[in-house]
Amino acid sequence: MANKTVANEHHGFPWKHLIGFVLSIVLTLFALWIALGTDLSLTWILIIIFGFAFLQAALQLLMFMHVTENSTKSNLTSRVQIGNILFAAFVAIVIVIGSVWVMTAGHAKHDKDQHAPKTENHENHGGGSEHDSGEHGSHE
C-alpha cells in the first residue's frame, strides 16, 4: 500500500514538496503577523503561534520526511517510526510545560503565605527558608 504511494510520488512533478513548502512559508508569515501585527491577548497569541508551529512540524514530517513510509510488507517499521516520534513529542511537551509550571507556579511561596508549611518543607527548613527569604524577605 505504501509502496503505491511511493510509486506515485517519485515519478512526475514533486507536488507534495511544493505544497509543503508554500504552506510552511504561509504558516510562518501568518504566525509573524499574529504575533506582531494584531492586538490579541498574549494567551491567544501564544496558543495560535504554537498551534501553527506544531502544524508546520507535522507538515515537515508528512510532506518531506515521509514518516508514514514503510519498506516491508508489514506496517511494523512505519508504526515504530510514528510511535517513536509521537512518544518523543510527548516527552518534549512534558519536559517543557512541566519545567515551566514547576519553576514559575511558586509552590513554596504559596505554602509560606498560608503559614502552613507542609511536612516535607520542615525537613529541609534551613535551606528552604533561606531560599524563600531571598525572594520575599519582607515576610520574615
Place this chain on the structure above:
Amino acid sequence: MAHAETHDPNTPLEYRSETGRLNILGFWIFLGAEIALFATLFATYMVLSHRIADGPALGELFEVKSLLIQTFLLLTSSFTCGLAVHEMRRHNVKGLITWMAITLGLGLGFLYFEIQEFLHFIHEGANIGTSAAWSGFFVLVGTHGAHVTFGIFWVTMVLIQVAKRGLTPATSAKVFITSLYWHFLDVVWIFIFTAVYLMGMVTHNG
C-alpha cells in the same frame, strides 16, 4: 540488483538492503532522542528567559528582518533537500547532487546570518555570560547552529561518496538519512522561531 530479496520495482533504492532499512529506522529512533535533547534546552530557556539581570531583555535585541532571512533560508533549504531525495528516487544522480549543493549553499547562508546576529547581540552587550536568559538563548540557538554546521560537513561527505560510487542501496540510504537530519533541523528551527523569537518580541512589546 544483485540482491537475493525480491522487491516491488517501485521500492526506493534506499529501502532495498536490510542494512539500509535498519539504518533508516535507527535514525528515526535517534531523532526521537534529539527531540528530547532539544526539549531540555527549550525548557531551560523558557524557565530562564525573564532572568535578565542587568543585561538587555531578549526581545529588545531581536530583529524581524534578520529572523525572517534566517527562517526563509532554512525553510527553502528543507524544500530543496526534499527535491534532492525526489531526484534520487528517479535515479537522477546529477539532479540529486545539484539540489543537495543548493541545500548546502542555503545552509551556509543561514549560518552566515546567524553568526552575524550573534555578533550583533554581543556588540549590544548580550553575550553568553550576560544573564541566565542570554545563556539559555545562546546554548539553545547555538546547539541548533552547531547541528547545522555538522549537517553541512556530513552531507558534503555523503555527496562525495555518491559522486565516487554512484547510487547504490548503501549510498542512497545515507543520502536519505542525511535528508531526514536536515528536515529535522528545520523542525527544530520552527520551534526556535516561535518559542524564542516571536515569544520574546511579543512579551517585550506587549
